[in-house]
Amino acid sequence: MSRFFSDKFNGLTPYVPGEQPKNREYIKLNTNESPFPPCEGVIRALNRDERSKLNLYSDPSASALVEAISSVYGVRAENIAVGNGSDEILAFIFNAFCDQKKGMAFPDITYGFYPVFASMFGVAHRVIPLDKDFKIRIEDYKDIKDNVIIANPNAQTGILLEKGDVEALILQDRSRLVVIDEAYMDFAGTSAVELTKKYDNVIAVQTFSKSRSLAGARVGFAIAECNLINDINTMKYSFNPYNINRLSIIAGREAMLDTDYMKSCVQKVIENREYTKGALEAIGFRVLDSRANFLLAESDTVSGRELYNKLKERGILVRYLGDRRIENFVRITVGNREQMDALIAAVKEILCECERKE
């Protein structure tokens, strides 16, 4: 820390992204990326002509991208805000709508960035434990006056909160904002986007990083009532108006418009998820009922940390989160079938090793 760092950041602990090792090639199952390349339209659209125009600023309103989202989701452009990944959108939301008086509430096991955003922007935050089965119990939010953010399906667990429960959460207290972080929703079920047309106290946040195979382009968006979107855009225009670069606007547009490709990727991921879940359960793992593109799994034979280390030695990276209540679990991104077979084979090997030792 320098001698100039502001006191207001005493105690700020930055987010730690999943490791991106450069020393060797891993089967990378640790950051919930898509195992499939972006759709062909993305690759083609970033042609020499577009690359040659990188001397010009991007469109701050990113209208080509916003129009594509608008047409696919059936909402108006004024109901859409776009960001440099959904992390930026989430940061704008924490900053715009929360402070010391109106805080943010979220589950104890969820996206690890929420407490960091709260700390970064001086937002009071309240942690609501998941139940013993790692589920969100909406009754626990009934008397919470703070705004609420829910990842749905939930980060780390993958468990889905059904649409009726999401609506009930919104209706519990209309003076409270409910943010639904739907990074993994394309793998799961019905988005809260429809609810944003009925209620002015809900924001649906989505990303291009998972189902649309564009983690490397950094594109995310929010859909909500237009005054909420205006406020998010006030943050953007007070922070970084050209927040999405030229090529990512084009890539995002193409990826949004190719719904068939997205759906085919999602279908394969779901098949591989269920296949992997079955294989892990067959060798004694407890695997949570994930509706996302990852699995949270634990075994009685090998600890989460050990499994992570032994997989890494074998060239397979999974995520060991180490958080309280899930310290024995590893989080495994669902990749393609070959990657899953390699994972399952390695896990079996490791279990045999551990059993021999006992």
Added chain:
Amino acid sequence: MSRFFSDKFNGLTPYVPGEQPKNREYIKLNTNESPFPPCEGVIRALNRDERSKLNLYSDPSASALVEAISSVYGVRAENIAVGNGSDEILAFIFNAFCDQKKGMAFPDITYGFYPVFASMFGVAHRVIPLDKDFKIRIEDYKDIKDNVIIANPNAQTGILLEKGDVEALILQDRSRLVVIDEAYMDFAGTSAVELTKKYDNVIAVQTFSKSRSLAGARVGFAIAECNLINDINTMKYSFNPYNINRLSIIAGREAMLDTDYMKSCVQKVIENREYTKGALEAIGFRVLDSRANFLLAESDTVSGRELYNKLKERGILVRYLGDRRIENFVRITVGNREQMDALIAAVKEILCECERKE
């Protein structure tokens, strides 16, 4: 404004970027972009193979880019922070090092984003008027206890503060941080990067948007003593760790390594700048002594606002800032020779029209 917007943003007025009209093709001389495409290395490096990997997250440490900056500027990687444009870096700096107690001081005429950042992050700010010739007088900063940010060459005026004056500013008060925003320095003279090796209270900020023809890629960086860089990176990792997308990391690397191309572009811009300045002075304009890639110019015959409007009617976009003290000026980005000739011809026409009316 929604009913959820935090009170802390009462009075926040977002930055207004230069207009990016889509209704017709303009000669665009309003946002200080380079008239030249990025170097061939950039265009080639963003090949199909790299575009096919957009499903993978970018490297949060952006080490390929940092290494290129490190080798060109002769500083260590630990002295470099990179951002999604220099706007993001500047935002991190305002937030990291300033607050209500330690504010930020800057000139009355400078980059219009500084007061917005101050307002966005709840930073006390102090405005120090330029002298009557639009120059920074470093004596005026002698007793300022706040941190100081200077665009050098200065935004809007293009006037350069000589390196000796920059060093004097740093030495005036070592308990104060001095930020030198060098967006236009490649067109002007000697960067403060060397001073960052001697002093721990200075940060040099640069961008790829001007001399390196990458405005559309959004890449900027800071060079400073390593603890200052750590603090900037604490902001980044608490806000958006994957802040630079995959393709912009590659583009930035290539643009940084091709110093010859950058220098040839800069040389042409300087020639066109002096050519245009001469032509405008020959028809009675007052043109400030810009060392940047733009000219701030005024005429007694036509007001700044009228000149802006009449140029726009003719398909030429310049920037009318309208700020106090420069309300009669327009800011003209230096383009290629054909663009400058078109501008000069249009200005002559407009002057004739105005003179006829009188």
